[in-house]
Amino acid sequence: MQERRGKYLISIIVLLSSINLGAQEITVKGGFVEDSLLIGQDVNYWVSASYPPDLEMVFPDSLYSFAPFEFSSKIYYPTQVKEGLAFDSTVYTIQSFEIDKVQYLNLPVAILKGNDSTIINTPIDSIYLTELAPMVTDTTKLKTNLDYQLVDTQFNYPLMYYIIGGLIILTIIILLAFGKKILRWLKLKKLHNEYAQYADIFATYIRKLKTDPEPSTAERALFLWKKYHERLEKIPFTILTTKEILDYEFTSELKNPLQNVDRMVYGRKVNEFVFQDFQQLEEFSQHRYNEAYNKIKQNQTDTIPKTKDEETEIAATKITQFGLTLDQLNEELRHGGKFVIYYYTISIIVFSFRRSSKVKFISNDENGVIKGLPYTLITFFLGWWGIPWGFIYTPHSLYVNLKGGKDVTAEILKENSN
Known part of the structure; x- marks a missing residue:
């Protein structure tokens, strides 16, 4: 206006x-x-x-x-x-x-x-x-008000964002500089704590079996041993029989103690010296723990042990079955040819099976990924449905197959040279 x-x-x-x-x-x-x-x-x-x-x-x-x-x-x-x-x-x-x-x-x-x-x-x-307020003079008296006035509290969001941003940046810098060392330390700490807890309980079972060799005590001790190695080896020991456990290359020394324990647990035959078999199992656990500890310490890749069916397949493979003369084979190997096997995993709820294919020869002009496609598809569609081992075996099988298979050329040449 x-x-x-x-x-x-x-x-x-x-x-x-x-x-x-x-x-x-x-x-x-x-x-x-x-x-x-x-x-x-x-x-x-x-x-x-x-x-x-x-x-x-x-x-x-x-x-x-x-x-x-x-x-x-x-x-x-x-x-x-x-x-x-x-x-x-x-x-x-x-x-x-x-x-x-x-x-x-x-x-x-x-x-x-x-x-x-x-x-x-x-x-x-x-x-x-135009004055909106009168001038203050020497005679003007100020009116005081000392009553408490309620004021709405306000959160300092900008400061919070600065602090969070600073912490994120600091965390990223620490992880980039010391991430591998921190991760290794955490793995070693976890591995040590799990073994220490297992060893204390397992030693208690051994003492009980030494004084009172009860089959029920032996059964609980065997289940504890399987449960620990299931986590350590990433193999479903709790659902495997003794024969299936002994199929793995690193368990051959356990044949006698496991069979003695089976007789007592499943046959209910009391054996007063069974505590000695459990002592051998405990020594095996300590040995496998030390190997896993040293692997982590030396930054070695954690791999799933191969089974005896894989070893058997390699041992039974003859170079002549691929229709190659020795000269032809050497020529192919010089140009990138190789012997490989593929993994496939099949799971049914609580059961998961990881198996290996027969040995395949990949010439220098063939694609290893395409040749292993049938095993990859079987694993992709049938491998995930087991808990928890389907989620452990399936990624490993897919990883090996999508790399073009597991190279076993050195093993095949060694077997055929004997």
């Missing part, structure tokens, strides 16, 4: 200034449109001039110092010529940040004629500052 009233006043001033242009040769006028202002509020100051058309009139621009006011913008009206006189007018929008009760302003207008110039100032005009 105030802006509209200001525009009306400007239009009236411009109209009044244009009346009676011929009364005098050169006339310069100016003044405030409003009669009062607030600190920082826009106010308007108008300037008009009438002069002979052969002269050039120059009004203040934005670079001029409007002190004590600050320039904001201006509106320039086109020159009008009436009754032999030219008429110009400009309205400036300015603000004041001073606290004087009355503030003054007049502006210069330059008249240019040839190389000469003449400055004519507008009449000084004043404007009053």
